[in-house]
Amino acid sequence: MKEEIKKLIEKAIKDLQKEKKLPEFQIPNISIFNSKILSYGDYNTDILFKLNKIYNISPEVIVKPLFKKITSSNTYDKFDDVELLNGFINFFIKDEYLQNQLEVILKEKDKFGNLNLEEKVHPVKSAKGGTSLKAKQFNRVNIEFISANPTGPLTLGNGRGGFCGDALANILEKAGYKVSREYYVNDTGNQINKLGHSVIGDAEAVYKGEYINELQKKIKGNNPQDIGEKASKVIFEKMIKPSVKKMGVKFDTWFSEKTLYKNKEVDEAINELSKKGFTYESEGALWFRSKDLGDDKDRVLIRADGIKTYFASDIAYLKNKFKRDFNKLIIFLGADHYGYVARLKAASHALGFGEDSIDAIVMQLVRLFEKGKEVRMSKRSGIYVTIDELIDEVGLDVARFFFLMIGPNTHLNFNLDLAKEKSEKNPVFKVQYAYARICSIIRKSKNFQFSIFNFQSNYNLKLLNEKSELELIKQLIRFPEIVEDIAKDYQVQRLPKYAMELADSFHKFYENCQVISKNKELTKARLSLISATKIVSKNTLDLMGISTPERM
RNA sequence: GCCCCCGUAGUUCAAUGGAUAGAACAUAGGUUUUCUAAACCUAGAAUAGAGGUUCGAUUCCUCUCGAGGGCACCA
Numbered sequence: 001m002k003e004e005i006k007k008l009i010e011k012a013i014k015d016l017q018k019e020k021k022l023p024e025f026q027i028p029n030i031s032i033f034n035s036k037i038l039s040y041g042d043y044n045t046d047i048l049f050k051l052n053k054i055y056n057i058s059p060e061v062i063v064k065p066l067f068k069k070i071t072s073s074n075t076y077d078k079f080d081d082v083e084l085l086n087g088f089i090n091f092f093i094k095d096e097y098l099q100n101q102l103e104v105i106l107k108e109k110d111k112f113g114n115l116n117l118e119e120k121v122h123p124v125k126s127a128k129g130g131t132s133l134k135a136k137q138f139n140r141v142n143i144e145f146i147s148a149n150p151t152g153p154l155t156l157g158n159g160r161g162g163f164c165g166d167a168l169a170n171i172l173e174k175a176g177y178k179v180s181r182e183y184y185v186n187d188t189g190n191q192i193n194k195l196g197h198s199v200i201g202d203a204e205a206v207y208k209g210e211y212i213n214e215l216q217k218k219i220k221g222n223n224p225q226d227i228g229e230k231a232s233k234v235i236f237e238k239m240i241k242p243s244v245k246k247m248g249v250k251f252d253t254w255f256s257e258k259t260l261y262k263n264k265e266v267d268e269a270i271n272e273l274s275k276k277g278f279t280y281e282s283e284g285a286l287w288f289r290s291k292d293l294g295d296d297k298d299r300v301l302i303r304a305d306g307i308k309t310y311f312a313s314d315i316a317y318l319k320n321k322f323k324r325d326f327n328k329l330i331i332f333l334g335a336d337h338y339g340y341v342a343r344l345k346a347a348s349h350a351l352g353f354g355e356d357s358i359d360a361i362v363m364q365l366v367r368l369f370e371k372g373k374e375v376r377m378s379k380r381s382g383i384y385v386t387i388d389e390l391i392d393e394v395g396l397d398v399a400r401f402f403f404l405m406i407g408p409n410t411h412l413n414f415n416l417d418l419a420k421e422k423s424e425k426n427p428v429f430k431v432q433y434a435y436a437r438i439c440s441i442i443r444k445s446k447n448f449q450f451s452i453f454n455f456q457s458n459y460n461l462k463l464l465n466e467k468s469e470l471e472l473i474k475q476l477i478r479f480p481e482i483v484e485d486i487a488k489d490y491q492v493q494r495l496p497k498y499a500m501e502l503a504d505s506f507h508k509f510y511e512n513c514q515v516i517s518k519n520k521e522l523t524k525a526r527l528s529l530i531s532a533t534k535i536v537s538k539n540t541l542d543l544m545g546i547s548t549p550e551r552m
Numbered sequence: 553g554c555c556c557c558c559g560u561a562g563u564u565c566a567a568u569g570g571a572u573a574g575a576a577c578a579u580a581g582g583u584u585u586u587c588u589a590a591a592c593c594u595a596g597a598a599u600a601g602a603g604g605u606u607c608g609a610u611u612c613c614u615c616u617c618g619a620g621g622g623c624a625c626c627a
Contacts, residue, residue: 033568046570049569049570053607300624334621335557335622336621338622338623412565422564425576425590437591497567514586516586
């Protein structure tokens with residue numbers, strides 16, 4: 001709907017420009033809002049303010065002709081009213097249009113909300129000022145998340161990134177992108193050595209916890225590197241992979257850092273940077289000129305002792321991803337890895353891939369609180385809550401909803417006791433309950449020869465004219481808009497919020513309208529409505545990876 | 553010291569620069585002979601502080617206060 005209003009306004013402005021009633025100018029991005037207040041319609045736009053601000057077009061000049069243009073086109077097959085108020089244009093959707101949308105939902109079913117966003121990518125301006133002819137398409141997306149070192153169990157922080165990454169991947173797929181989920185396994189390097197020391201239990205031990213004690217029983221020896229590798233394999237296979245499975249996340253690729261070394265890709269990457277003049281030697285080490293490319297300082301690729309840094313393999317990894325033909329990389333990072341962003345973008349630029357091919361989503365850390373005081377979580381101290389513990393305590397659905405509700409920029413204060421208590425009152429149940437209620441009604445409706453699978457277009461949907469019925473349909477048609485918004489700004493928390501609003505609208509409808517009644521026509525119309533609601537609820541919950549119980 | 557992020561109701565969180573700042577939990581009260589009361593209805597309750605930009609600021613800018621993270625030839 002938002003898209004249609006946008007087009008309507010764009011066309012009106014263009015027409016006025018053709019008629020010389022408006023000067024030529026590039027039409028800015030037109031924002032369409034869901035109105036918060038009934039009297040302001042269903043949707044509204046602030047475009048008049050924008051035109052005034054950007055092009056200094058005084059309202060007197062534009063308001064009347066534009067408004068006339070909008071209202072004179074065949075607008076009224078969709079709107080009851082388009083009105084001008086306080087500088088906003090408010091749109092009131094026609095009931096009939098809403099009622100007809102149910103048929104669309106019932107036909108598209110699980111495909112309702114599918115988009116083709118990659119076709120809408122804007123042309124890119126080149127550095128010289130011209131506009132490049134080939135529109136840049138970010139349609140093959142690689143999304144990397146969790147990527148925790150194989151040195152210990154997955155923590156709440158890993159879980160947060162995991163759930164958000166997985167949900168975003170689902171949403172991007174829904175929006176029409178080809179998406180690949182990837183976990184980067186740092187199976188070589190210094191931390192493996194430290195893990196070895198920890199298992200041996202010598203003076204250089206850094207990791208602590210029950211699992212280290214367990215590993216000590218199984219793995220014997222005194223070569224830290226050797227033991228570290230063995231231990232990390234066990235951790236990866238017996239802890240991380242099962243946790244990921246428990247989280248309901250499926251990765252397409254588990255990418256091993258080691259293979260980058262085996263295949264000489266690290267050397268190749270360094271050579272390429274050197275050839276292009278982005279490196280120099282100093283104090284016996286090889287440096288990358290990241291400072292020239294927007295980073296705080298230059299970074300070491302090969303240390304004076306000949307060991308390649310983690311960052312060197314990171315560049316090789318970056319190159320590898322682009323070589324696999326991905327043109328958009330999304331990387332979820334914990335706030336403690338914030339420093340990577342600038343150097344990764346620098347590396348991407350140096351390798352000849354645009355900086356805008358990489359989107360780093362920095363998730364703020366999860367902080368653990370107990371009895372009002374913060375407990376510092378760290379794998380090294382052995383104090384942390386694992387994602388397994390949380391799922392065991394509250395269940396997967398609650399855990400997912402819990403993390404998805406919170407925006408990535410928010411510092412999350414976590415209290416396990418509160419989470420347990422909250423699990424019984426978690427809003428996810430309100431959403432699932434709505435779904436179960438719908439299923440229950442449909443089960444009871446068998447006598448009406450109604451089925452979602454054979455919706456008859458002769459059902460009289462015009463009977464759906466109660467306020468709560470129309471409000472519910474308005475929620476339903478917002479679904480594709482929500483998918484689009486999230487695909488663009490990655491703010492995953494909009495999805496659980498929408499799920500709650502949808503459930504809310506359904507529960508209100510349920511209180512006001514009896515679905516199964518003696519009135520057969522009305523019953524069929526209302527069954528159509530709740531069936532459409534069932535579809536959209538399921539589509540929403542599926543994107544979040546949350547189950548849809550038919551009974552509760 | 554420099555960089556990033558945050559500060560919103562008693563609590564946990566929302567709000568692409570838009571109109572009267574939303575939920576949930578908690579608190580106080582109400583609703584069930586009708587399709588599931590894990591629901592619905594009602595009430596109270598918030599933008600850390602001071603300036604600035606704007607027709608309009610929770611949102612952008614500056615400063616102050618407060619919390620967290622990052623600034624390695626570690627990963």
